[in-house]
Amino acid sequence: MPPIPRYRAQESHTFLTSFLSAGFRPFFLSAALWAAVALPLSIAYFEMAADLPTRFSPSIWHPHEMAFGFGGAVVAGFLLTAIPNWTGRMPLQGAPLAGLVALWFLGRIAVFFSASAPAPLVAALDLAFPASFLLVVAREIVTGRNWRNLPMVAALAFLFVGNMLTHLDAMNLAATGVLGSRVGVATLAMLVALIGGRITPSFTRNWLAKTLPGAVEPAPFGALDRFALATTLLALIAWVTFPDTRPTAILQIIAGAALFARLMRWRGASTGAEPLLFVLHLGYGWLALGLLLMGANEFLSVTDPTAPLHALTAGAIGTMTLAVMTRATRGHTGRALIADRGTVAIFVAVTLAAALRVGAPFTGEYYFVSLAVAAGLWSLAYALFALLYFGMLTGPRARPDA
Numbered sequence: 001m002p003p004i005p006r007y008r009a010q011e012s013h014t015f016l017t018s019f020l021s022a023g024f025r026p027f028f029l030s031a032a033l034w035a036a037v038a039l040p041l042s043i044a045y046f047e048m049a050a051d052l053p054t055r056f057s058p059s060i061w062h063p064h065e066m067a068f069g070f071g072g073a074v075v076a077g078f079l080l081t082a083i084p085n086w087t088g089r090m091p092l093q094g095a096p097l098a099g100l101v102a103l104w105f106l107g108r109i110a111v112f113f114s115a116s117a118p119a120p121l122v123a124a125l126d127l128a129f130p131a132s133f134l135l136v137v138a139r140e141i142v143t144g145r146n147w148r149n150l151p152m153v154a155a156l157a158f159l160f161v162g163n164m165l166t167h168l169d170a171m172n173l174a175a176t177g178v179l180g181s182r183v184g185v186a187t188l189a190m191l192v193a194l195i196g197g198r199i200t201p202s203f204t205r206n207w208l209a210k211t212l213p214g215a216v217e218p219a220p221f222g223a224l225d226r227f228a229l230a231t232t233l234l235a236l237i238a239w240v241t242f243p244d245t246r247p248t249a250i251l252q253i254i255a256g257a258a259l260f261a262r263l264m265r266w267r268g269a270s271t272g273a274e275p276l277l278f279v280l281h282l283g284y285g286w287l288a289l290g291l292l293l294m295g296a297n298e299f300l301s302v303t304d305p306t307a308p309l310h311a312l313t314a315g316a317i318g319t320m321t322l323a324v325m326t327r328a329t330r331g332h333t334g335r336a337l338i339a340d341r342g343t344v345a346i347f348v349a350v351t352l353a354a355a356l357r358v359g360a361p362f363t364g365e366y367y368f369v370s371l372a373v374a375a376g377l378w379s380l381a382y383a384l385f386a387l388l389y390f391g392m393l394t395g396p397r398a399r400p401d402a
Contacts, residue, residue, distance in 0.1 A: 015394055017094075018394060018395055018396050019393070019394045020093060020094050020095075020097050020098055021093055021094075022080070022081055022091055022093065022332060023076060023077050023079070023080020023081050023091060023092055023097060023100075024077040024078070024080065024081040024325075024328050024329060024332060024393075025077075025393045025394065026077075026097065026098075026101045026393075027073045027074070027076045027077030027080065027101065027104070028073075028074070028077040028325045028328070028329060028385075028389075028393060029386060029389075029390065029393045029394075030073050030101065030104065030105070031070050031071075031073035031074045031077065031321075031325075031382075032325070032382040032383070032385045032386040032389075033382075033383075033386050034065070034069055034070050034073065034108065035066075035070045035378070035379065035382040036379045036380075036382040036383040036386065037379075038065045038066070038069065038070065039066075039375050039378055039379050040375055040376070040379055042058075042061065042062035042065070042066075042375075043371065043372060043375045045058045045061060045062070046058040046059065046062055047368060047371065052112070053112065053113050053114075053115045053116060054111060054112055054113070054114045054115055055114040055115045055119060055122070055170050056111065056114065056166070056170055056177075057177070059177075059178070060166055060169065060170070060177040060178070060181060061111075063181035063184065063185065064111065064163070064166050064180075064181060064184070065108075065111070066313065067159075067162065067181060067184030067185055067187075067188060068107075068126075068130070068159060068162070068163045068166075068184055069104075069107070069108055069111070071159075071184065071188045071317070072104065072129065072130060072133075072159060072163075073104055074321050074324075074325070075155075075156070075159070075188075075191065076100070076104070076133055077325070077328075078195070078324060078328065079137055079152060080092055080097070081328060081332060083137065083140050083141065083144075083146075083149075086141070086144065086146045086148075086149050087140055087141065087143070087144025087145075087146045088144060089140055089143065089144050092136065100129070100132060100133060100136070103128045103129035103132055104129045106125050106126075106128065106129070107125060107126035107127075107128065107129050110122045110125035110126050111126050114170065119167070119170055119171040119172075120171065122167070122170070123164070123167035123170070123171065126163065126167065127160065127163060127164060127167070130156065130159055130160040130163055131160060133156060134153065134156040134157060134160055137152060137153055137156055138153045138156075141153060151194065155187050155190065155191055158183055158186075158187040159183075159184060159187050161180075161183060162180045162181070162182075162183030162184040162187065163180065163184065164180070165177070165179055165180025165183065166180035166181060167180075168180075179240070182239065182240045182243065183240055185309075185312065185313060185317075186236040186237070186239060186240050188317050189232075189236060189287065189290075189312055189316060189317065190232065190233060190236055192283070192284070192287050192316050192317060192320045193228075193229060193232045193233075193259065193287060194229065195324075196280065196283060196284045196287070196320050197225065197228075197229065197262070197284070199280065199324075200263075200266055200268075200280040200281060200284055201218035201219075201221075201265075201266045203277055203280065203327075204218050204266055204267055204268070204270075204271055204277060204280075204281075205217050205218050207271065207274060207277055208267065208270060208271075211273075211274075212270065215267070215270060216267060217267070218265060218266040218267050219265035219266070224258070224261060224262055224265070225262055227258055228255070228258035228259050228261070228262045231251065231254050231255040231258050232255040232258070232259060232291070234251055234255070235248070235251040235252045235254070235255035235256075235291060235295075236255075238251050238252075239252065239294070244298065244305070245298075246298060246299070248295075248298070249294070249295040249296075249297075249298035249299060250295065251295070252291045252292070252294045252295030252298075253291070253292060253295035253296060255291050256288045256289065256290070256291030256292030256293075256294075256295060257288075257292065259284070259287055259288035259291065260285070260288035260289075260292070263281065263284050263285055263288060266281065268281030268282075268285075274338065274339065275339040275343070275344050275347055276323075276326060276327055276330070276337060276338060276339040276343065279319065279322070279323040279326075279339075279347045280320070280323045280324075280327075282319055282323075282347075282351065283315075283316055283319035283320030283321075283323050284316070284320065286311055286312070286315030286316035286319055286320075286354060287312065287315075287316035287320075289311050289315065289316075290308060290309070290311035290312030290313075290315055290316050291312070293307070293308035293311050293358070294308040294309060294311075294312065296308075303361045303362065304361045307357070307358050307359070307360065307361050308358070310354065310357045310358055311354065311358045314350075314353060314354040314357045314358075314374070314378060315354035315355075315358065318350050318353070318354060318378060318381075319347075319350050319351065319354065322346055322347065322350055322381060322382070322385060323347075325385060325389075326339070326343050326346065326385065326389070329389050329392050329393060330392070332397075333392045333393075333395075333397050333398060334397040334398035335392060335398055342384065342388040343388070345384060346381050346384045346385055346388070347381075349377045349378070349380045349381035349384065350377070350378060350381035350382075352374075352377050353374045353375070353376075353377035353378035353380075353381060354374075354378075356370055356373060356374040356377065357370075357371070357374040357375075357378070360374060
């Protein structure tokens, strides 16, 4: 049988035809730009009492825009690119893709200027993107009979529900803003556990076979992997519903230890020569560390609860996001799967940002300085991605489709 066509042939390679030829292009660029801008705004809003034209409180606007704004765009870019491989169906391109991107932008504008608009209208505008994207993904997976990836539909449903809970809080209908934020963060963390757990050992196995023939391969999926994923799911559900409790902390420690044991079986130490691959292991390591720190801190109370949480968000989600965005962009635009100096700088910046954010409570009188530097480095990492990968994301492929 002939290969399944993944992209429609373009008569010309204008900016728009290239930019809207695949979901990762507009959504990865939008996510990076919003991450670079929104985080400094969050620090100013939360720590410096700066006035933003949003009805969301500082403690809700920051996680909302990180989980549902930035995170929603990253998930969209990844799934719109991966689903055609899973289902064999043509990807969303052109005007339909542009419409989906427009809904995402509309949500960001509506939430940012929500103080001067009716709360129900803001909610409707912001929820239009996750609702539409959920329907698109469900249609593709069901039509393609790709039942293995139905959990992706469930994840998008949880992102929609979490987002809706924050809007109920903004409308003063229910005190569910913090709960909604936890739902969003937990869903993204579980996606890191699931998707990162698929691609990291797979890409490592392929790289080792090519560069180090005869080397010990990553362990195949087995009982430990199932246990790690199950306990991670339970730990995240417990954290969403019963945070700051000893039983939840125990589950977090068990899940973190299981994820770390899983990671150790993937031969990450052998990938140090290729940062584009090693960073996947690093991102998964942050996930294990974040759950371990969250659980341990409940018993030991050695730091502010937000510090271990940021090992999960700035560390795991932030690092794995850039790992996937850089690799997918290079691969799907025909570039070599190697990290140049600029890409390495991106990885260094996001790693330092996460480490400094987790360690900020231990810097005493320099806490705010540490927080500001961490935010600056995190924004720098995403700004560098937008700058260095702009040409790849907006231009034609470097070589014809395989």
